[in-house]
Amino acid sequence: MNAASRWSRIEAVARHDLRILRRDPAFLVIFTVMPLAFMAFTERAFGSALALELNDSGLTGASVVVPGATVLFSGFLVGNLGFGIFREHGWGTWERLRASPLSTGELILAKSIAPVLSLALQLAVLLGGGSLLFGLDLRGTFTAFVAVAASLAVMEVALGFLLLSVCRSVIQLNALSNAGAMLLGGLGGAVAPVELLPGWAQAIAPATPTYWAVVGFQDVTIDGAGLGGVAVPVGVLLGFAVAFLVLSALRFRVEETKTAWA
Amino acid sequence: MVRWHLSPATRLWSMLEEGRSAVLQVDGVAKSYGDHVALHSVDLSLVPGEVCGLLGPNGAGKTTLVSIIAGLRSADRGTVHVDGIDVARGGRAARTAVGLASQETAIYPTVTVRENLELFARLAGLGGRALWSRIEEVADVVELTHLLDRLGRQLSGGEKRRLHTAMALVHRPRVLLLDEPTTGVDIATRSRLLAAISDLAAGEGCAVVYSTHYLPEIEELGATVAIIDHGRLLARGSLDSLVDQHGSGLVELTFEGPAPEAPGADCSGDTLRVTTDRPGPVAARLTAGLGRDAERLVSIDLVPPSLETVFLSLTGRIYRSDEGTDDGEGSIAAADADVTGETAR
Numbered sequence: 001m002n003a004a005s006r007w008s009r010i011e012a013v014a015r016h017d018l019r020i021l022r023r024d025p026a027f028l029v030i031f032t033v034m035p036l037a038f039m040a041f042t043e044r045a046f047g048s049a050l051a052l053e054l055n056d057s058g059l060t061g062a063s064v065v066v067p068g069a070t071v072l073f074s075g076f077l078v079g080n081l082g083f084g085i086f087r088e089h090g091w092g093t094w095e096r097l098r099a100s101p102l103s104t105g106e107l108i109l110a111k112s113i114a115p116v117l118s119l120a121l122q123l124a125v126l127l128g129g130g131s132l133l134f135g136l137d138l139r140g141t142f143t144a145f146v147a148v149a150a151s152l153a154v155m156e157v158a159l160g161f162l163l164l165s166v167c168r169s170v171i172q173l174n175a176l177s178n179a180g181a182m183l184l185g186g187l188g189g190a191v192a193p194v195e196l197l198p199g200w201a202q203a204i205a206p207a208t209p210t211y212w213a214v215v216g217f218q219d220v221t222i223d224g225a226g227l228g229g230v231a232v233p234v235g236v237l238l239g240f241a242v243a244f245l246v247l248s249a250l251r252f253r254v255e256e257t258k259t260a261w262a
Numbered sequence: 263m264v265r266w267h268l269s270p271a272t273r274l275w276s277m278l279e280e281g282r283s284a285v286l287q288v289d290g291v292a293k294s295y296g297d298h299v300a301l302h303s304v305d306l307s308l309v310p311g312e313v314c315g316l317l318g319p320n321g322a323g324k325t326t327l328v329s330i331i332a333g334l335r336s337a338d339r340g341t342v343h344v345d346g347i348d349v350a351r352g353g354r355a356a357r358t359a360v361g362l363a364s365q366e367t368a369i370y371p372t373v374t375v376r377e378n379l380e381l382f383a384r385l386a387g388l389g390g391r392a393l394w395s396r397i398e399e400v401a402d403v404v405e406l407t408h409l410l411d412r413l414g415r416q417l418s419g420g421e422k423r424r425l426h427t428a429m430a431l432v433h434r435p436r437v438l439l440l441d442e443p444t445t446g447v448d449i450a451t452r453s454r455l456l457a458a459i460s461d462l463a464a465g466e467g468c469a470v471v472y473s474t475h476y477l478p479e480i481e482e483l484g485a486t487v488a489i490i491d492h493g494r495l496l497a498r499g500s501l502d503s504l505v506d507q508h509g510s511g512l513v514e515l516t517f518e519g520p521a522p523e524a525p526g527a528d529c530s531g532d533t534l535r536v537t538t539d540r541p542g543p544v545a546a547r548l549t550a551g552l553g554r555d556a557e558r559l560v561s562i563d564l565v566p567p568s569l570e571t572v573f574l575s576l577t578g579r580i581y582r583s584d585e586g587t588d589d590g591e592g593s594i595a596a597a598d599a600d601v602t603g604e605t606a607r
Contacts, residue, residue, distance in 0.1 A: 009385050012385055013385070016377070016380075016381045020372050023373065091368060091369065092364065093368045093369070095334060095362075095368065096368045096429065098333075099332045099334055099357060099360065099362040100357060100382060100385045101354045101358045102354075102385060255334065
């Protein structure tokens with residue numbers, strides 16, 4: 001089999017997954033609209049806090065709240081890859097896919113595409129909406145901003161793969177992904193600036209990938225960084241992605257039976 | 263739709279015995295789960311166009327064997343070749359040659375029938391006009407043409423089952439694995455599926471492994487038979503040859519309350535059972551000797567030599583078909599009888 005047919009198989013599964021997503025987009029719509037509401041509720045409060053903290057009248061609350069809400073709510077889509085595969089188990093189609101000409105690698109790659117595109121869409125709407133609705137000012141370059149967003153998406157899909165590999169039921173996956181999103185978001189400074197967190201939380205914040213995503217976005221929105229200026233946060237996010245993928249590969253068993261609803 | 267006039271299974275069996283090249287070759291396949299041995303060195307060959315009824319009770323090893331042929335499980339020992347390709351080593355090429363419809367219905371409920379079929383056709387490399395015409399063709403075979411644009415979840419149970427089977431054959435597999443395809447379906451759906459399977463084997467030369475509990479289906483399909491029990495292949499051949507070799511008639515007398523003792527008969531619960539080549543005279547002799555117990559006699563069953571009695575002879579279990587019940591399941595009742603002679607103890 002040549003590469004063309006390999007990509008056509010991956011494309012077939014990805015298109016099929018996107019078709020399923022189009023028929024039932026509620027999950028994606030909710031986690032895209034809700035953060036915009038969250039931004040509306042908190043943008044002025046963050047603006048006041050930021051003015052006091054940095055004494056920089058040129059900054060708005062959007063500089064902090066848009067990246068923060070984006071990082072926090074993108075975390076709720078981490079479970080998407082896992083949900084897609086648990087759904088296949090529930091429908092009985094996972095074995096059907098395994099018995100098809102797809103290799104295991106192709107199958108996982110194909111199943112990752114719809115979650116990656118969902119995340120990309122969510123990030124684009126949140127960051128674009130934040131800019132249009134709340135006047136988010138990109139002091140740095142657009143390329144740097146996209147680099148941070150892309151590395152965040154890659155890290156989150158890798159984390160989703162890790163959650164899939166350790167969870168045996170969709171209930172476990174749901175609980176872990178939601179609790180993880182809140183915990184990592186809180187520790188990483190996506191809910192409130194890290195400087196306002198308790199000392200112990202400030203100490204462990206850099207051990208979370210969300211911290212580096214928030215730092216990366218704020219390097220662009222507050223410090224005016226270009227691509228070189230976000231190299232460290234982007235590198236750390238990609239490092240987390242590699243670590244999550246390695247752990248997932250060690251734990252994941254394609255033949256393992258997953259329980260869809262118990 | 264072109265209907266296939268069933269050629270005798272014996273003809274297919276002779277092809278195999280004559281050495282016609284097998285499209286499915288299973289050699290010495292063994293599989294254990296911990297201490298439990300699911301398969302003991304099973305051999306099985308199918309020629310193109312052959313339908314093989316894989317018959318055995320629950321836990322016999324049928325699903326394990328089907329899963330190994332499909333490449334979903336690896337064998338501890340032995341090899342499986344599909345169209346000359348080693349399934350364990352051939353990976354994708356072997357999987358392309360196999361179609362699997364597992365025991366549980368597996369369809370996508372939120373996309374249409376056409377989209378369900380499209381995915382698996384594309385995965386097998388079909389595209390363009392060939393793809394759409396093949397989908398129409400397969401939908402016609404399983405009588406789903408008028409439902410192609412309906413969502414999977416909007417189908418009835420029988421329609422879902424037909425779609426499930428269609429998804430396994432849309433890519434023209436050389437070997438089709440159907441694991442209890444008619445479990446839980448109504449009589450009309452069962453007939454449609456059996457007709458479709460026969461058409462497929464005859465029209466496309468596809469070899470079909472048909473795992474089932476239902477003996478009458480094997481007879482209706484004109485299939486060759488492989489009887490498997492406790493992970494061992496007990497018998498393999500055409501229905502006629504197995505009946506010739508292992509089949510005896512059977513007389514069963516059922517009583518209200520415990521069955522009386524009778525010379526030469528197996529007494530088990532409320533049933534007296536005798537295997538014999540001459541069920542009529544034996545039934546007459548038994549009833550004549552019942553005396554007052556005749557008043558408690560509920561029924562007399564005379565079973566001519568058949569797959570049912572072959573199964574009894576080989577496994578020591580009585581096969582009872584409970585077709586028409588809500589769940590449609592047949593059952594295989596354990597019997598302690600030694601039924602290898604003319605009469606049971």
